[in-house]
Amino acid sequence: MSVFGLGHRLTESVMAFVCRGAGEKLECIDAGSILVSTSGPDSAGMIEATWEGLPVRIFRRDLEERSVETTPIGEDVHTRAAAVGEASSAGRL
DSSP states (O other): OOOTTOEEEESSOEEEEEEETTEEEEEEEOTTOEEEEOSOOOTTSEEEEEETTEEEEEEHHHHHHSEEEEOOTTOOHHHHHHHHHHHHHTTOO
C-alpha cells in the first residue's frame, strides 16, 4: 500500500508524534480523525502527515492497520502534501 499523498480516516485511535512549535509530543489521535500523508516511510517506518493542520509522524503499520483511505472534503491533498514536504525539506518542521 502506498500511503504518500493520501487521506486516511482513522478507524481506531493511534499514538503519533505531533509537532507543536519547536518540539514534538507523543499524543493519542482519536478514531475518526483525518490524516493526510506527506511522505513515504523513513528507515524507521515513520510517515510524515498532517492532522488538523499540524505536522505529525506516525508509524506506517499503524496507518495501514487502523485507517481507511479517504479524500478529505475541501482538501487538495496533493497541494497540501507538496507544501508540507517543502517545509520539511527546508527544516521548518
